[in-house]
Amino acid sequence: MQAQLRIRRYNPEKDTSGYWGEYTLNNINPNDSVLDLLHRVKWEIDGTLALRRSCAHGVCGSDAFRINGTNMLACKTLVSRLGAGETVKIQVEPILGLRVIKDLIVDMEPFMNHYKSVLPYFINDEAAPENGRERLQSQEDRARFDDTTKCILCAACTTSCPSFWANERYIGPAAIVNAHRFIFDSRDQAPEKRLAVVGDTFGVWRCRTNFNCTNACPREIEITKAIAEVKKVLATGEI
Amino acid sequence: MTTLSGVTHRKVQVRSNFERFAFLFMRLSGVTLLVLAVGHVLIQHVLNDVHNLTLEVVAATWNSWGWKVYDMLLLIFAFSHGMNGLRNVLEDYIHNAKTVKIVNIVLAVFVVVTIIWAGIAIASFDAAPFINN
Amino acid sequence: MSSLMLTLRESARYRGRSGHWSWVAHRLSGLAILSFLIIHVWDTANASFAPNVYRWSVELFKHPLFGLGEVGLVGAVLYHAFNGIRISLLDFKPEWWKHQQRSATISWALFLIIFIPIAIMMINSIVNHCNDSVNCWVFPRLSDFIS
């Protein structure tokens, strides 16, 4: 099997603007991941290709790219998902809405700043139980925010959202997912502070239920649902 | 073993702001418009063929206060809903805070002027001359 | 404004699923209805303040081009309404989220089922109108009405 790759290239030290690099790889396997192919390009053909990756099995969140038009993790996308037959065409470009530093690498700083803006850490200033043990929590309370604890901060969601493309001040689905994780944690005591952030002008109201985020999430988090839950808390005042 | 079960629901203080209000308003007015706007469109643009429309036909409708009120409600809801929608769209693309402010003022003034102007038009409409002729 | 160009281009390039296209359609239909509404409101006000201008515009709207626009308007209102209700429901019933794909399909289906016969009827009426009056393509002149 053969893969025809089109990879968006840009080297700030050489190029004034981006261009498509075209590479043909022979002897590929339908079970190869797109990351495997990118590695082959980098290792065998062009060592200057720059991309981030680490775990290679979809848990570290390094390699969210736009593959054949849609955001996904390169390491979790197998060739067989992109096409069958003798040749497969695969197009890889950086995720959208963040500044491209080099090739497939974007500046994650704005994304991380949005994440940090929702106070993404447990806040409970009450004394811990006297017996020196854990706080208790019912299984039902634990289940309410289970889905949103799965986030690996890959940015596939935020950079698939047209509201974010339009205006990078929108805090984006990933930040809301992480706010949700704490707002719905019965042990946490600062939901109001977080709600003030996500309820502000550039918070949840910018979400137009586009669902690209949910479709892009490699952890299959029901993002739009989580956002709707946060909106509902803001609307009703009840968690 | 003692079991701990159930979901904890908590009340929170939510600071209201314009965006929250706008969000609720879009949904509320949307539901209202489902009746008002869809009804209006179906009656005026589908059941009543435009090709038969004349000032006299309009006059016949506006001869009743019921329809006058219906149209005024439609005017208020559709216009404010639509213009707030436009504001949403514009704020996506205009990033300069000052420009946004100016645009919003222009939009608001336009909404108010339009509603007053058209409201007066509907309220003060006297159907008599067109019906008797 | 470059973000506008970017969004326009990428909204078309991004290979989103139903939700994405529903959003595109919702936004475009909303803006379309609004542009019509602005004209419509100011024009209808003329019925009260300048009846003759209004008579002219009523004739103008009988032109086949405006007729087609009107078909589009009805389509836009219907789609926007169904999709708008879908969004409101999902926003207040997050647990129904799992039916998102189906809900999008339903709102498209409802729209098409209702819109197609209406569109046929309306286009038919335009055709009939042109059959009846030979000069249906001629735009009425304002001066003829306010003399």
Next chain:
Amino acid sequence: MAQVKIHTFDAVIVGAGGAGLMAALYASRSANVAVLSKLYPTRSHTGAAQGGIGAALANMEEDSWEWHSYDTVKGSDYLADQDAVDVLTKEAINTVVELEHMGLPFDRFPNGKISQRRFGGHMSKTTGRPVMRACHAADRTGHMILQTLYQQCIKNEVNFFDEFHVVDLIRVDDTVRGVVAIEIATGEFHIFHSKAVMFATGGWGRVWEVTSNAHSLTGDGPAIALRRGIPLQDMEFFQFHPTGIFKLGILITEGVRGEGGVLINGEGERFMGVRGYAPNVKDLASRDVVSRAIYLEIKAGRGINGQKYVHLDVTPETVNRYYEEDGEDRRIDRAYIEAKLPDIADFTRTYLGVDPVTEPMPVQPTAHYGMGGIPTDVHGRVLLDAQKNPLPGFYAAGEVACVSVHGANRLGTNSLTDLVVFGKLAGKDMANYCQTAELLPLPDGAADDVMAEFDRIRNSGGGVKTYEVRNKMQVSMTENVSVFRTEETMKQALEDLEALRDEYQKVEIQDKGKVFNSDILEAWELGCLLDTAEVTTVSGLARTESRGAHARDDYTERDDENWLMHTLYYKEGDGYRLDYKPVTLGRYEPKPRVY
């Protein structure tokens, strides 16, 4: 040297996995600390850990830290230092509770307490059966630990230098003065001048071809330490987890076998029992035993279709058939598997197109965890020799450190415990150290050595590609120094490594730029891999016994008489020196290890 930017801190922590972040939280309470990581902190491989973190909370059934200690020592094949193991297991309880107080969303028992489950090797003394000791958050415990610690670091405004690749340690005689790092985004060299330095750089599983480890786990920490005269301890002990996905190495947790899954060879036999590897516990034998069995089956040509894998079968049909054969009443169905093993199902469906409910999964042993590393005491202080003299100001914690609590074979769930317990102790100790220690001046040209090395790589013109050398190393190490080794295979590996060293000098990179030049960094990482591979092989060759993960065909027995001691490997010029230090024994006398 004008182009080198200098930063000054009390302490520098290299690595932002579980160990680095835990240390950062504690150290930054009283010291001015910088955390350097070549990855964004949340990309660290701690996030990949699935099963759980071991602590004798006794939330569901009777348990105690002494039992946990015993299991750990026995699991280590008696090579662990028992005083350190006691610290680990005692501190585990408070530390796990502390993680909960930091908001870590553990799963819950119906009584609202942290949920625990059974895991290989963790036993109850009263029932003689596995005990529920692994505290977990679904099957992404490591992910939750990493996220929670990072979140707390944000809360406490820890200074992060993300995507700074540390390439050297500044050591002057018996003091450390900081580290040299490359800012990946710009390619600039930076010096972090400090009173204390901690290495928490994780593992080096990329030495082998098939591994559960991330691409980034290239042994930078051990290699840098080694080059600066610090010994590496017990490097011959590297754990191979029995069930990695064929070729990919992605881990399939022990839980699969815990739920009744069985291993089947090419002849359709349940070989763990039939072939006599573990007639009693069969598929639930310990990791080293099962890995060896799979390896032997494959070697005997009994892989599936003669290939290098066996099947792990958890389909209800098979599982229930064996339950019936074994006279067990339990039966499982599709829903049960979906509920108990959701992530595994996701992995095999994504990567193999195999639905574990209806088909068996192809598995092979996968390089997983380094028991050895930089020798430290329980406070993370790096020890320079067999007399346990420390190198003041230099610390190590996490997988890169060797305390040693895992000895020759680590028990499942004990690594996460190790990270947080010793991360914390090391962080505290380092902060204390900074209170009294002075900031010693930087030597002239502190970054010169490593800058010269990078210049050499940049300008080398031998036409050899990094990946070719790396592949050859991985193939040779997998062939010769994996689940089984003999004198012959290890000598072969050394020969290969020597040839590869020469080839390494001819590696030619294509990217001559500065911004995000991962080409040059990969080449440099390869140097680290070659170093760790060599230490592993040399240490293994010298140890003429079989113990835990170090299994030799030519010395099949454990030899407590001669080998109840830790290996220390020193780099000396172009050669090396081996030394040994005694194991700290305690309550548990070495006994034959039977499960």
